[in-house]
Amino acid sequence: MSAPTVVTPRIRTTLKRALFWIIAALFLLSVAIVSLNLVGTAVEGPPLDPTSPNESGTLALAEVLREQGVDVVVTASLNETRDALAVSGDSTLFISDLDGYLTDEQTAEASGLARTVVLAEPGIAALLAVAPEVANAGSRVGTLTAECSSPLTSKAPTISAGPSSLRIIEKNAAAVGCYGDDDLGYGLIIIDRDNTQLVLLGATNALTNGGITTADNAAFALRLLGQHDTLVWYIPSFADLSDNGGIKSYDELAPDWVLPVVWLAALTLLTAALWQGRRFGPLVIEKLPVTVRSSETMHGRARLYEKTAARLHTLDALRIGSIRRLAALCGLASTASVDDIINRVATLTNQPVAQLRSLLVDIAPTTDKDLIELSDELLTLEHRVESAIRPT
């Protein structure tokens, strides 16, 4: 007994063989990561997001403001906003609650936090909470012309309109409408409070990356948001819901162990797959003998007859078979003529010769029904001859 020949490679050998592919995979992965970081991706961000380079984002405005020395801070919750505003002095707060995360109380609180508070596209609930004298108007397109005397608008006579506009429903001195008119609504409404200037902005198109270069949008935007040294850009998010205490996310509701258990289940599944998927050694090779069905020619010929509806041909084949058997039954030689056979069969079965002749030679079937009937008649005739010869 010598040492057996082993087929399975050692782990070291397997690793060596796989080394090229492992290195290639790592190389491709690193190339992908590096190129992604270099090129960046145009991810779909929310509208008015100061980090989004999309058409609806406001990255351009934020960058220009930064260059001009304004400290732009992006926050995602009211707590963060509060903290950010607490450390800075005079500042601008830009609130863009397009998804309506904030409750009325939160909106009211937020709109009193900074020296200038810009509320972008306020909804009905926000307006009722903050400025009940203002209501939503329809959407406007095209450009709007400044028709008020405010330092905010003096350098920007025209700005882009839309997507929404606002209307002052209560005439009082505190609210000043700009860019638009009473009938169709204003793009901008400024309300001066005790120590807060509340700006309600409907024409946010003027701020976006896509619209900042048209009309006097750039001048308008920089003036509106660059008033103070600090700009806090507040986009409310899910976190504001939990602060509220009313709604909790699934993450917070579930116990801590749920996530690791899900991971464990996935890993168990993976190990189970490895357990069951591991083949018990290589397949054993066996040469199989060829198998040919013997009656293939016969079936093929039958299908051919059927496909071409060769009824006469089919019947003739059946007739030849029957005649051969009848000749054998009557004791005639296989070379006997059909007429001899017909005469002999006629005497045996007492059937008229003409009838037998038409069945065995003359009739041509026109339908499949004829064919089946004639084939049955041929069989019946054979049975009759057989019983006539061998009476039981």
Next chain:
Amino acid sequence: MALSGWFVALVALGIVPIVITGEPAMLVVWLVFAIALGLIDLALAVSVRSLRFERTSPERLRLGESTSATLRITNPTRRRLRAIVRDGWQPSAGAHTNRARLSVPGRERRELITALTPLRRGTREAAHITVRSYGPLRLIARQTTVIVPGAFTVLPPFNSRKHLPSRLARLRELDGATSVMIRGQGTEFDSLRDYVRGDDVRSIDWRATARRSELVVRTWRPERDRRVVIVVDSGRTAAARIDNEPRIDTAFESALLLAALASSAGDHVDFIIYDRRVRARVQGATGPDLLSKMVNGMAPVQPELIEMDWNSVPGLVRQATSQRALVVLATTAESPGASRGLLAMLPQLTTKHTVVVASVADPSIVDATRDRSNRDAVYQAAAAERALLDQSRVATAINQLGASVISKRPSELPLALADHYIALKAAGKL
């Protein structure tokens, strides 16, 4: 390397500490623990490379019989081998189970017996052995495949040997050994003996009777030392299955029965399997040696998908014998197109030899002519009639060329061929 179900269970068990502690980090801790335990177990498993294997398999057996192959596994290490062993026999070797649990203590040897019932004729091989060696915890196994070759030959079954005693009795009746001697049975003069009532008066030898005062009859015996050449066609048509048996197997059965009969009747049998090359040839063997050589030659032969080369057959027969012989061609005589080569060659053989074409008939064709139950069946019946007509045309053509045709279903062909041989022998036509 192979994981076991226990390892999966161990990983799944991690749910207990995770839920109890409620710590997400417990997942990592548990995984590290499970993997470490598995690796320790793997390290404790006996390496398959250190094992020694020894195989004993049977040499040959007839198809239909069962046998067993033995595999001895020696564990030269000190540790106990806990393993599942898969013995890699080919599927048609008919291993009843090919996986066995095995536990071999250190420095000991165990025998693994695999019962085999082969399903097909030919050489059945075992390529390799795969061993999964587990550690004491049965978590992770070392899996290694080792080449330990083994093979045995499965011979044709020779089921028709059950007919042999009755046909041998018929042969002995022909021989002078029995008293029922009828004139005409055989042509070779055997001996003179006293007349017994019942003997054919025509066989009385008057000259011998005159010399002695009693009636003396001549006895005849069949000719001996005749040549029988059996040629089996292993070409395309031999691959067809009829009654769940390939034509070539039926041809082998017929050849074996005929050879057994002929050799005990004192004739010399030559056996050739041919398509475009000689696949097997048995020449000059007699007695029991003949049959064993024939089955050994037949065992590995499977039909090939090529056309039979009939032109070389007369040459092969000439090589086998220069005398007049009975040439049996085990082939298919079904359609005029496919039998053209056979028909073209036959005159060369029939001028010198007695030729019998043994062809396996398909009983399903005859059955199909009777079935007229629906439209499809009628067309089928017509095609079957046509096939029968073709067969009879080929048979007529072969008869006209001076050979005879035996066309029977697989179960009847060997017997029919044997009877034909006995009839020829009795008629003294060999």
